[in-house]
Amino acid sequence: MTPKITAFKWSPDGGKGMARDTRVRWALEEVGQPYEVELVSFKQMKQADHRAKHPFGQIPTYEEDGQTLFESGSIILHIAERHAGLLPTDPHARARAITWMFAALSTVEPPIVEREQADFTDPGQPWHSPARFGFLEDRIRVRLKELADYLGDRDWLEGEFTAGDLMMVMVLRRADTWLLAEFPTLAAYVARAEARPAYQRAYAAQAELYSGEPTDSF
Ligand SMILES: N[C@@H](CCC(=O)N[C@@H](CS)C(=O)NCC(=O)O)C(=O)O
Known part of the structure; x- marks a missing residue:
């Protein structure tokens, strides 16, 4: 299954890459793992459907093979442990x-x-x-x-x-x-x-989402 992450529907930083989905995107790019993105508004993040994935009503989340993770540190460790490129073998x-x-x-x-x-x-x-x-x-x-x-x-x-x-x-x-x-x-x-290059791709992917006018995401 292609992993799916969540990201802001509209980012308060306007695409400067501060939101924590960027670090997850970067990890996925470093290991060459394609991914899907589900965009969530601030309102959606606080609703039951999203809280079922993230108890604190935040982004990012990570779903793969029926498992859901939250916390960027845990997500990146999970990615790094399953793919070569982010953790030494020694x-x-x-x-x-x-x-x-x-x-x-x-x-x-x-x-x-x-x-x-x-x-x-x-x-x-x-x-x-x-x-x-x-x-x-x-x-x-x-x-x-x-x-x-x-x-x-x-x-x-x-x-x-x-x-x-x-x-x-x-x-x-x-x-x-x-x-x-x-x-x-x-x-x-x-x-x-x-x-x-992996960082550049991750940054560009999120920046592209927020280059226009703010949406009704709040
Ligand atoms: N410790 C968490 C922090 C998650 C976090 O603060 N997410 C922010 C975006 S970078 C968020 O969802 N903010 C909206 C809110 O808290 O309502 C992680 O590293 O994933």
Whole structure:
């Protein structure tokens, strides 16, 4: 069965590839697995049919052979374990690559998403202030510096490109461009990954969907 993923009917980023279906698309492109896409509106995501696939009413989901998965990390690990190209065969290197996937999602992504969310949640709140944004941005800087120090002059986190790099790059792309630019090692790492043909195809596929006017998806 051709796997089917879900994506936004209309993406709030207008096709910049921040929505988490892009990382799943990229993984599928890296391993050469064709896929189908079901587009869901914000309203549909919160309805029972979609919640049966995703308990939190979000995208992406992944359906294949009667199995449904949610959480981009789990989906990409599932893809990487079943196809060559995203995880090394050596067990130690494989475990390190998976470790980087978790590091991306549980150590690097949270402060980036917290800063991103503050743009929407903070206005009108008593704590809304430049100082708070500075605090949130400094928390991101700590992680970016640590990651840049580790990466050094490596091309990829563990020698060859893996699902760990895929996830880390997608997480770094969510940081503000000006913040990432403070760490040229990381900006170059992201650019190197974005130059991969599989990434280009994944990005183009989602960008094409959102190039017009917003639909009635909200
Ligand atoms: N941890 C989840 C996060 C999923 C997530 O936040 N999805 C967003 C799109 S990128 C979403 O569906 N937002 C709409 C909503 O939460 O109502 C993952 O990695 O898949």
